Amino acid sequence: MNKKHTVIKFLGILALAGILGYFTGKFLGSFSDSFVMTNLTLQQSKWISQALFLVLLVGNALGFLYMVWGIRKAENTIRQWDGTQEEPVDQADLQLSRALVMGNILMILSMFLLSCIFSFRTMPIHLTSVCFMTVLLINMFLQRRIVEDVKKINPEKQGDIMDMKFQKDWVNSMDEGEKQIMYQAAYKAYGRINHLCIACWLLCLLADLFFYTGILPVLIVTVIWLTTILTYQLEAIRLEHGNR
Numbered sequence: 001m002n003k004k005h006t007v008i009k010f011l012g013i014l015a016l017a018g019i020l021g022y023f024t025g026k027f028l029g030s031f032s033d034s035f036v037m038t039n040l041t042l043q044q045s046k047w048i049s050q051a052l053f054l055v056l057l058v059g060n061a062l063g064f065l066y067m068v069w070g071i072r073k074a075e076n077t078i079r080q081w082d083g084t085q086e087e088p089v090d091q092a093d094l095q096l097s098r099a100l101v102m103g104n105i106l107m108i109l110s111m112f113l114l115s116c117i118f119s120f121r122t123m124p125i126h127l128t129s130v131c132f133m134t135v136l137l138i139n140m141f142l143q144r145r146i147v148e149d150v151k152k153i154n155p156e157k158q159g160d161i162m163d164m165k166f167q168k169d170w171v172n173s174m175d176e177g178e179k180q181i182m183y184q185a186a187y188k189a190y191g192r193i194n195h196l197c198i199a200c201w202l203l204c205l206l207a208d209l210f211f212y213t214g215i216l217p218v219l220i221v222t223v224i225w226l227t228t229i230l231t232y233q234l235e236a237i238r239l240e241h242g243n244r
Contacts, residue, residue, distance in 0.1 A: 006160045042122070049120040053128065056113045060135040063106040067142050070099035071149065078152055089153050096146050103143045110135055190232055197225035 074095040081088045114132050117123050144161045151157045159169030174182065204217040 006163050009162075045120040046122045049117050049122045052113050052117050053123055053131075056110060056117070056135070057131065059113075060106055060110060060139070063102050064138060064142065067099040067102050067146075070095045070102075071142070071145055074099075074149055078149065093150070093153060096149055100143060100146050103139050103146070107136065107139055110139075190228065193228050194225070197221055197228070201225070 074092040077088050077092040077095070081092075110132060114128065117128055118125070140162065147157075147159070147161045156173055156175075157170065158173040159166045163169070171179070171182070200221045201218065204213070204221055207213045208215070208218065
């Protein structure tokens with residue numbers, strides 16, 4: 001599948017998800033306002049949602065500037081590389097990695113801010129959704145450019161970030177040393193997630209006792225916790241003993 005078809009397929013899936021999310025939001029929004037868990041006045045809710053919307057736009061703009069700066073700096077280093085010294089390549093790879101981390105942070109925080117804005121039900125859903133999809137697309141294209149720059153440094157790397165099989169293709173093109181780094185980082189993330197789930201479960205339990213938030217937050221934390229634990233343990237058993 002060439003790059004043009006990959007981009008078209010990705011945009012199609014994104015558009016379908018946006019349409020589905022829009023009608024789902026309209027459907028849920030038709031229910032009683034009793035789902036809005038706030039005692040704020042309408043004007044206060046508008047101010048807060050507008051402030052969050054501004055944070056969404058300005059925060060992404062600043063983050064994108066940082067990503068573009070890192071990408072251009074890395075690309076200049078790659079263009080000047082003579083193909084012999086390792087230090088310029090390591091420096092360019094570090095700059096691209098930092099830009100990629102910023103892209104992931106922006107994506108997650110944007111989803112969080114979008115949820116907060118929707119919870120107040122005062123901002124126009126069309127405007128908010130279009131702005132969110134725009135920053136998401138910009139983020140994805142910047143991350144795609146980062147991946148393409150990494151391929152220039154490591155021609156053996158394969159995969160397109162907009163392809164659904166990107167992670168599988170990327171891992172398959174790694175050497176053993178890179179895979180060991182990924183495995184160690186993944187295991188550390190697994191341990192952190194376990195600790196975080198314990199803390200989140202306790203917070204959700206206390207929130208339900210004192211603020212009557214209901215069982216849904218606890219259920220979500222439990223599902224994430226169980227999925228993480230079972231995925232790790234079952235995969236470990238499969239790798240050690242096969243499909244017996």
